[in-house]
Structures are given as structure tokens and as C-alpha cells.
Amino acid sequence: MGEALLRTNGLKTHFFTAEGIVKAVDGVNLRINKGEALGLVGESGCGKSTLALSILRLIREPGKIVEGEIWFEGEDLLRKSDEEMRNVRGAKISMVFQNPISSMNPVFTVGSQIAEAINLHQDVQKHEISERVVEILDKVGIPDPSERMKDYPHEYSGGMTQRAMIAMALSCNPRLLIADEPTTNLDVTIQAQILELMKALREDFGASILLIGHDLGVISEISDRIGVMYAGKLVEYSDLAGIFEKTKHPYTQALLESIPRLGTEQERLLIIRGTVPRLINPPSGCRFHPRCDHAMKICSEQEPPLIEVGQGHEVACFLYS
Amino acid sequence: MIEPSCYERSNDFMPNRLSAKSKEETEEVFEPSKATQLYIVWRKLRRSELAVVGFGIVLAVSIVALVAPVIAPYGTGMVGRSRRPPSVEHWFGTDAAGRDMLTLVLYGARISLYVGLAAVFLNVMIGLAIGMVAGYFGGAIDEVLMRITDVILSLPELPLLIVTVTFFETRSIHVIVLVMGLIGWPFMARVVRGEFLAIREAAYVEAARSMGASSWRIIIRHILPNMFSTIIVIASMDIPWYILYEATLTFLGFGDPLSNSWGVLVQKGYLYLTSAWWMITFPGVALFFTSMGFNLFGDGLRDALDIRTRGR
Amino acid sequence: MTLRTYVIRRLILIVPTFFFISMFVFALIHLAPGDPVLAMVRRNPPPPEVMAQIRRELGLDQPVYTQYLIWVGKVLRGDLGFSYVSYRPVWTMISEKVWNTLELMLVAEVVSVAIAIVLGVIAAVKHYSITDALCSLGALVGYSMPNFWMALMAILIFSMQLGWFPRYGMLTQGVTFATPFHALLDHLKHLVLPTAILVLGWTAYLFRMVRSSMLEVLRQDYITTARAKGLRERVVIYKHALRNALLPVVTYEAYSIGFLLGGAAVIENIFGWPGLGRLMVEQAGVRDYTTVMGLSMIIALMVLLANLCADIAYAVIDPRIRYD
Numbered sequence: 006m007g008e009a010l011l012r013t014n015g016l017k018t019h020f021f022t023a024e025g026i027v028k029a030v031d032g033v034n035l036r037i038n039k040g041e042a043l044g045l046v047g048e049s050g051c052g053k054s055t056l057a058l059s060i061l062r063l064i065r066e067p068g069k070i071v072e073g074e075i076w077f078e079g080e081d082l083l084r085k086s087d088e089e090m091r092n093v094r095g096a097k098i099s100m101v102f103q104n105p106i107s108s109m110n111p112v113f114t115v116g117s118q119i120a121e122a123i124n125l126h127q128d129v130q131k132h133e134i135s136e137r138v139v140e141i142l143d144k145v146g147i148p149d150p151s152e153r154m155k156d157y158p159h160e161y162s163g164g165m166t167q168r169a170m171i172a173m174a175l176s177c178n179p180r181l182l183i184a185d186e187p188t189t190n191l192d193v194t195i196q197a198q199i200l201e202l203m204k205a206l207r208e209d210f211g212a213s214i215l216l217i218g219h220d221l222g223v224i225s226e227i228s229d230r231i232g233v234m235y236a237g238k239l240v241e242y243s244d245l246a247g248i249f250e251k252t253k254h255p256y257t258q259a260l261l262e263s264i265p266r267l268g269t270e271q272e273r274l275l276i277i278r279g280t281v282p283r284l285i286n287p288p289s290g291c292r293f294h295p296r297c298d299h300a301m302k303i304c305s306e307q308e309p310p311l312i313e314v315g316q317g318h319e320v321a322c323f324l325y326s
Numbered sequence: 327m328i329e330p331s332c333y334e335r336s337n338d339f340m341p342n343r344l345s346a347k348s349k350e351e352t353e354e355v356f357e358p359s360k361a362t363q364l365y366i367v368w369r370k371l372r373r374s375e376l377a378v379v380g381f382g383i384v385l386a387v388s389i390v391a392l393v394a395p396v397i398a399p400y401g402t403g404m405v406g407r408s409r410r411p412p413s414v415e416h417w418f419g420t421d422a423a424g425r426d427m428l429t430l431v432l433y434g435a436r437i438s439l440y441v442g443l444a445a446v447f448l449n450v451m452i453g454l455a456i457g458m459v460a461g462y463f464g465g466a467i468d469e470v471l472m473r474i475t476d477v478i479l480s481l482p483e484l485p486l487l488i489v490t491v492t493f494f495e496t497r498s499i500h501v502i503v504l505v506m507g508l509i510g511w512p513f514m515a516r517v518v519r520g521e522f523l524a525i526r527e528a529a530y531v532e533a534a535r536s537m538g539a540s541s542w543r544i545i546i547r548h549i550l551p552n553m554f555s556t557i558i559v560i561a562s563m564d565i566p567w568y569i570l571y572e573a574t575l576t577f578l579g580f581g582d583p584l585s586n587s588w589g590v591l592v593q594k595g596y597l598y599l600t601s602a603w604w605m606i607t608f609p610g611v612a613l614f615f616t617s618m619g620f621n622l623f624g625d626g627l628r629d630a631l632d633i634r635t636r637g638r
Numbered sequence: 639m640t641l642r643t644y645v646i647r648r649l650i651l652i653v654p655t656f657f658f659i660s661m662f663v664f665a666l667i668h669l670a671p672g673d674p675v676l677a678m679v680r681r682n683p684p685p686p687e688v689m690a691q692i693r694r695e696l697g698l699d700q701p702v703y704t705q706y707l708i709w710v711g712k713v714l715r716g717d718l719g720f721s722y723v724s725y726r727p728v729w730t731m732i733s734e735k736v737w738n739t740l741e742l743m744l745v746a747e748v749v750s751v752a753i754a755i756v757l758g759v760i761a762a763v764k765h766y767s768i769t770d771a772l773c774s775l776g777a778l779v780g781y782s783m784p785n786f787w788m789a790l791m792a793i794l795i796f797s798m799q800l801g802w803f804p805r806y807g808m809l810t811q812g813v814t815f816a817t818p819f820h821a822l823l824d825h826l827k828h829l830v831l832p833t834a835i836l837v838l839g840w841t842a843y844l845f846r847m848v849r850s851s852m853l854e855v856l857r858q859d860y861i862t863t864a865r866a867k868g869l870r871e872r873v874v875i876y877k878h879a880l881r882n883a884l885l886p887v888v889t890y891e892a893y894s895i896g897f898l899l900g901g902a903a904v905i906e907n908i909f910g911w912p913g914l915g916r917l918m919v920e921q922a923g924v925r926d927y928t929t930v931m932g933l934s935m936i937i938a939l940m941v942l943l944a945n946l947c948a949d950i951a952y953a954v955i956d957p958r959i960r961y962d
Binding site for chain 2: 654655658659662663666667778779781782783784785786787790791793794798892893895896897899900901903904907915918919922923925930933934937938941942945
Binding site for chain 3: 058121
């Protein structure tokens with residue numbers, strides 16, 4: 006296992022709403038190694054986006070990071086001052102969001118928004134900034150960058166906007182790029198292109214990537230390791246081989262089985278019975294136990310800890326402890 | 327579109343990863359019952375204390391208007407010495423003709439409320455008709471109607487009311503209501519048209535149409551009920567405007583001096599601004615209070631129903 | 639489409655809109671029941687021959703469309719007719735008063751916009767705080783109060799009781815001022831109360847708009863992106879959020895003419911301010927048919943111009959609108 010670039014320790018982010026406390030992230034130990042791409046998979050509402058925002062401390066009212074530590078480059082991000090965090094955002098850790106069209110400010114040109122990031126974090130002369138913008142737009146595959154940088158976001162297509170967002174995120178050479186469902190809102194063909202782009206850029210920039218999504222197939226295209234989240238908790242964590250061939254957690258198994266395979270005869274599509282729990286009142290003990298075929302008595306009483314079951318393979322399940 | 331065979335395969339209606347999308351679509355096609363919707367709105371309203379206060383005020387004023395003859399301490403005729411300041415016998419004092427101000431203010435609620443409600447009612451009727459026609463037929467009809475709407479909409483309302491009222495010979499409260507109804511519909515028409523077009527595109531309308539429902543039926547059963555909440559919100563926010571407009575028109579001399587609305591009371595009291603301040607203060611407070619109540623309620627209603635329009 | 643093309647297209651639109659408005663004003667007045675000539679001369683009815691002559695002059699003996707065309711033709715040439723009540727050309731009556739109203743409206747507008755934007759942004763940023771609650775409540779109060787009543791109360795308290803401000807007019811009459819500066823000071827004192835009432839109402843209205851618009855914008859994805867870039871919160875709010883939030887507000891500014899003119903009608907009347915509002919109320923009161931029509935067209939023109947400015951301002955701020 007490589008050296009850790011970012012590590013969360015018992016991270017808990019809760020939302021204090023009128024209906025109750027939503028425990029979106031409830032004690033997650035995540036680990037992203039240097040130069041590696043970690044894919045974080047889970048269904049909608051499992052807390053993966055909240056986790057991403059928590060890392061950058063972008064959680065707003067009524068949410069709050071209530072507990073835990075986030076270790077990055079030897080420091081706990083949760084202890085940093087606002088000003089120090091601002092130096093981290095965009096410069097050391099950047100983020101790309103799910104809906105590219107709405108993630109860019111419609112009243113400013115694409116070029117100016119990228120330039121803003123560069124101007125903020127880097128010691129670059131004014132006249133050089135435009136060159137840098139053109140350079141980075143070119144790297145992400147925007148045709149005719151010196152002209153396109155003067156365009157407004159609504160003049161770009163969905164795929165192009167996402168490329169521009171990636172350009173903006175990488176413009177200051179971050180150590181970690183967080184991509185929250187970057188391809189979910191795009192056409193399948195564009196999806197493939199963006200994924201290819203991210204793979205290539207990873208080589209170029211040497212950044213680590215945290216890729217978040219709900220489609221295991223898409224995520225595994227880029228990732229070296231995969232983390233599976235369920236109802237605010239990390240349930241399995243391993244490299245690709247570990248997840249796909251030596252699957253341990255019942256939820257991960259069910260996820261893999263429910264993907265229909267070409268070439269095999271299937272009478273019935275396999276489903277995971279039950280529904281995703283509401284995070285205001287999650288099930289007791291292991292959160293997956295109401296839907297788990299292997300549930301035991303202890304599963305409804307205690308929460309399974311995340312333990313290592315193989316080489317860099319961790320699972321949170323009483324079947325293994 | 328999801329193939330029907332998918333539904334055949336999974337026997338229990340549990341969400342299936344492959345047909346997960348279809349579940350969301352299904353949820354869009356089924357609208358929750360009206361009773362459920364009303365209940366949700368009621369709960370949201372209750373949570374906003376201001377909306378509750380507003381509702382309380384509106385209710386109080388309505389009740390006052392209804393039972394004015396019963397709760398008023400005196401009749402509306404001359405009952406005391408003229409221009410007496412507030413006292414134990416006359417809480418709000420007396421006016422120039424020796425009438426009890428409190429009684430007059432209580433009775434005034436009837437007229438002012440009537441004006442507000444009737445004018446808005448007219449607005450809704452006309453606006454609904456025009457908005458739906460424009461939305462339904464589209465094309466040239468829509469263009470022309472909307473141009474007319476925009477023109478009237480951009481003109482200042484009070485001067486427009488003044489101009490229109492002037493050229494009517496009669497000064498009757500009903501004429502004023504009529505004029506306000508005729509001038510104020512453009513906003514409602516715009517909103518109705520917008521809602522109509524938006525709802526027409528919605529999934530459940532398409533579903534109804536695919537099941538063979540006629541246009542008329544679709545309009546009555548699906549589109550109209552869903553416009554209801556927006557219309558109610560806008561109507562409740564318009565009512566105070568019309569109450570105030572009537573008062574202003576009357577104050578400026580264009581109203582019905584026989585109607586004894588709050589505006590008439592202020593107009594008559596204007597002459598005695600310094601000598602009998604109570605003649606304008608109390609009707610004015612009544613106007614303010616009522617207007618505030620409706621505004622609070624309308625705001626709360628809008629937040630509860632989550633209406634987003636280019637509203638006042 | 640460039641900004642220039644948009645502006646040109648927009649300017650061209652003025653022509654049909656103007657005709658629509660003129661038709662509307664004309665229709666309004668001619669549809670109303672009652673004989674205009676009789677109404678005008680009710681006070682001292684002249685002999686029938688003179689009445690017939692007036693009728694001919696006003697073109698009332700001709701079919702409606704001819705009347706309309708004649709009237710529009712005159713309006714376009716700047717001839718707004720002759721007031722048979724005051725025996726003066728309408729244009730003169732208007733032009734001597736228009737600046738007074740404009741002064742009132744402009745001052746009220748500038749002050750309102752400044753206060754509304756500042757408070758609106760603060761309230762939106764501090765959503766759910768006491769500041770927000772107080773401002774919103776204050777706005778609701780200002781919005782619900784009948785302006786004529788507010789004016790009267792203000793006069794009672796600040797003018798009559800406390801004597802801080804004068805009761806009527808634009809300038810104290812019958813007094814010689816030591817210097818023009820003293821005259822200006824006196825004028826400003828006269829300006830305070832009328833403007834204050836207008837400002838209270840309009841600021842309340844605008845504040846609600848700014849606040850709700852700002853709240854909407856602050857919820858958007860691109861605001862999160864801006865924060866994720868590491869920008870200071872102040873930059874996020876005043877650069878990224880505000881510009882987007884002001885878009886609907888600019889549209890609303892077009893309605894400001896309507897609101898302020900209506901307010902002016904009342905305020906000018908109460909404070910004896912010699913402006914268009916008071917003119918309209920007075921002349922409408924005496925059935926001065928021609929003056930009221932002329933005034934309507936002037937007001938309509940002001941509204942047209944205001945809408946034009948608002949549309950252009952919008953196009954300048956929002957690049958999306960030019961690409962239709």
C-alpha cells in the first residue's frame with residue numbers, strides 16, 4: 006500500500022433539520038494514497054457527496070462536521086483557520102461537481118473564471134494568466150482555446166463545460182482532485198471521453214483522484230482502489246481485484262450481482278430487497294442488516310468495525326469478525 | 327421507455343436496480359391526493375408563526391366585517407357631540423357629524439373587504455380566462471394577447487385607475503371595483519399562462535393524454551387544480567393592494583363618499599388633520615393592520631406552497 | 639447577437655408598443671360613459687354653438703378611428719391639446735411641472751435602491767438571524783402601510799408637532815434667502831418628508847426582491863464552485879452572487895416608474911408639491927379631458943423609456959439574454 010495523501014478518521018457530518026438529525030456521514034475512515042485514484046461508490050443518499058464536501062469543509066447550515074479528523078499533508082484540516090482552508094481549496098485540493106452547466110457562473114466568461122483561480126493561488130504575472138488559461142483549456146481538449154475562453158458557459162456543451170471545470174480544478178496543480186459524479190449528467194459517449202481525459206490528466210499532473218459515483222462499472226474504469234459506502238458508512242475498501250473477485254461485504258456482492266451480464270441467460274433481474282434507509286433514523290447495529298441475506302443476531306445489535314481481511318482489503322461486517 | 331417485460335419479470339413491486347429509473351417516473355405520474363396535499367400545506371403553514379399571525383388577522387377582520395352590526399357599540403348615525411377625542415364612551419372618538427368612530431371603523435371593514443375580495447375575484451376570472459386562452463391556442467392569439475397584457479402591465483396602476491374612474495360618470499363603490507377588476511387582470515393572466523404552459527408539459531398530463539383523455543377533461547381535471555395554489559397565493563397577495571388602492575382613490579376624491587369605507591373616513595378626516603387626529607388615525611391603522619395581515623398570510627402561504635413567480 | 643444588435647432591435651420595438659399604448663389610452667377614455675364636453679364645461683356651460691364648435695375642434699363628430707388618428711398625429715408632433723378648463727396648452731402645463739416630479743422620483747429611487755441592495759444582501763447572507771428577521775419585518779410594515787396615511791402621520795408628528803419640516807410646497811414662500819445655498823437648504827428641508835414616504839414604500843418593495851433573489855442565487859451550484867476555488871466569502875457574495883441576484887431586480891426597476899408615479903400622485907397632493915401627480919389628480923377631478931389624456935401619454939412614454947433602460951441594463955449584465 007502506498008503512502009497516504011489524505012486520511013479521514015471517524016469523520017461525522019450531521020445535518021440538523023426540523024425533522025431530525027440526518028447522519029449523512031457517520032464515522033468514516035477513508036484513505037487516499039499518493040498518486041492513486043480512489044473510487045467511492047454508493048447509492049444516492051449514502052453520504053458520498055457529503056463526504057467530499059466535508060473534506061473541503063464546504064458544509065453549510067444546517068450541516069456541520071461534528072466529529073473526526075481529516076489528515077492531509079501532516080495536518081488536520083478540521084483544525085485549520087478559514088484563511089488556511091482557503092489556501093487549500095482550489096490549490097491543494099480541488100473539486101469538480103456533478104452538474105457542469107449549473108456549476109459555472111453564467112455571467113462571467115469561462116476564461117475569466119479559470120483565470121480567477123489562477124490569480125488567487127499562483128504567483129503569476131497578469132499577462133501570463135491568459136497564456137496559462139489557454140494552455141490548460143488546451144490540455145483538457147477544448148478546441149480553439151484562445152477563442153473559446155472568451156465564451157460564456159451557456160455557449161459550451163455539457164461535455165465541454167465539464168472539461169472546463171476540470172481545467173479550472175487542475176489549473177493550480179492540486180495534489181488531490183475530488184470529482185463528485187462528474188459524468189452522471191452527461192451522455193454515455195461523452196462520459197467515456199471525460200473518463201479518458203481524467204485518466205490522461207492523472208498521468209500528466211500526478212494528482213491523486215477521489216472519484217465519486219454510483220455506477221461501479223464507470224468508477225472502476227479509472228480507480229485503483231474502491232470504497233463502498235452504505236447509509237453514511239464505509240462498508241468495504243479494497244483494490245479492484247479485491248472488490249470484484251474477492252468480494253466480502255454482502256452489499257457489495259448484491260451490487261455486483263444485480264448488474265445484468267451480457268451473454269448469460271437471466272430469467273429474473275436480481276434485486277436487493279427493501280429500500281435505502283433514511284439517515285434520520287438509521288437501522289440499529291449494521292445499517293445493512295434489514296436487507297442482508299446473511300444477517301445474524303449480532304448485526305442488529307452492534308455496528309461492525311472496519312477491519313482488515315486481506316492485503317489492503319477492509320470490510321465492516323460481522324461475517325468476518 | 328422501459329419495456330413492459332421488465333415489470334413482468336420482477337413479481338414483487340420492489341425497486342430493482344435496472345428499473346430504478348422507472349420508479350422515479352412512476353412517482354411522478356401518481357399525484358398525492360388532494361387531502362394529503364392540503365395537510366402538508368397546513369403543517370408547513372403552522373410552522374411559520376408569522377403566517378399564523380397573518381391568518382389570525384385576516385380571520386379577525388373577516389369576522390368583524392361579518393358581525394359588525396352586532397359588536398358595534400352604536401349605530402352609524404349621529405350619536406354624540408361632533409369631533410370628540412377618544413374617551414370611555416367613544417373609544418375612537420367621534421367624527422365631524424357626531425358619529426362614533428369605532429362603529430364607523432368596524433362597519434368600514436365590510437366595504438374594504440368587499441372591495442378587496444371582489445376586485446381580486448374579477449381579476450382572477452378575467453386573468454384565468456385570458457391566460458388559458460393564450461396558453462391553449464398559442465400562436466398569433468397568444469402573441470397578441472400577451473402584447474396587450476404587457477402594455478397594460480407596464481402602465482402605472484394608480485394613475486391608470488384615476489384616469490379610468492374619472493371618465494365614468496357615476497361614483498359608486500361598485501364602479502370602482504369594476505374598474506380595478508378590469509385594470510388588474512394582466513398580472514394574473516401572465517401567471518396563469520405561464521403555469522398552463524408549464525403544467526401542460528408535465529408528465530402526468532402526457533400520461534392522461536396517452537390514455538385518451540380529451541383536452542377539455544385534461545384541463546379541468548389536471549391543469550386547473552394544479553394552478554390552484556399559485557392562483558391562491560397571488561390572489562391573497564393582491565387583496566391588500568386593492569384595499570389600499572380603493573382607500574387611496576377615495577382619499578384623492580375619486581371614491582364613493584357614501585360607502586363609508588376606511589378610505590372615505592380618512593378623506594373626511596383630512597380636513598381635521600390637526601384638530602381631530604383620531605379621525606384619520608384609526609381608519610388608517612385599520613387599513614394598515616388588514617393589509618399587514620393579508621401580506622403576512624400571503625407570504626406564509628407562498629413559502630408553504632413554494633411558489634416561485636415574478637411576484638409582488 | 640451582440641449588445642448593439644440587441645439594443646437596436648429593442649429600440650425598434652418601441653414603435654408598435656407606443657401605438658398599442660396610445661390605442662389603449664384612447665380606448666379607455668372613449669369607452670367610458672358620459673359626454674366629455676358636457677363634463678368639461680359643467681361649471682359654466684357656454685351657448686350651444688360654442689359647444690358645437692368645441693365638439694368640432696375636438697373632432698368628436700367624426701368616427702372613432704379618425705379621431706384616434708388625428709389625436710395620435712397631434713401627439714407625435716408634440717401637440718397635446720388645449721385644456722378647456724385652465725385655458726392653457728396642455729404641453730405648457732406639463733412641462734412646467736415635470737421636473738418637480740422627476741426630482742422627487744429620482745431622489746427617492748436612488749436612496750431606495752442603495753438601502754434596499756445593502757440591506758437585502760445583508761439579510762440574505764444572514765438568513766435566519768435576528769438582523770434578517772428585523773429587516774424583513776420592517777419591510778413588511780413599510781410595504782403594508784397606506785402611503786397617504788403614512789404621509790399624514792408624518793406631517794402630524796414631524797411637521798406639526800415637532801416643527802422639523804415644512805408642511806407644504808417646494809420652497810418657503812415670501813422669504814428672501816441670504817445666499818443660493820440657503821435657498822438650497824430650504825428646498826432640501828421641503829424635500830425630506832415627501833421623499834421619505836416614497837422611499838419607505840419603495841425600499842420595502844425592493845428589499846424583498848433583493849433578498850429573495852439573493853437567497854435563490856446563494857443556493858446555486860456555481861456559488862459552491864466559487865467557494866471550492868478558495869475565494870473569500872466576501873468575493874463570493876459581492877462578485878459572484880450579487881451580479882446574478884440583481885438580474886430580476888433590474889427587471890423590477892422598470893416597475894419603479896409605475897410605483898413612484900402612483901406614489902407621487904398621492905404625495906404631491908398631500909404636500910402641495912407642484913408636480914405631474916398633483917396635476918393629474920386636480921385635472922382629473924375637474925374633468926379636464928384633454929390634460930388627462932396628454933398626461934397619460936407622457937406617463938406612458940416615461941414608462942416606455944424606463945422599460946427600455948431596464949431591458950438594456952439587463953442585457954448588459956446577463957450575457958445569456960442576447961442570444962435569443
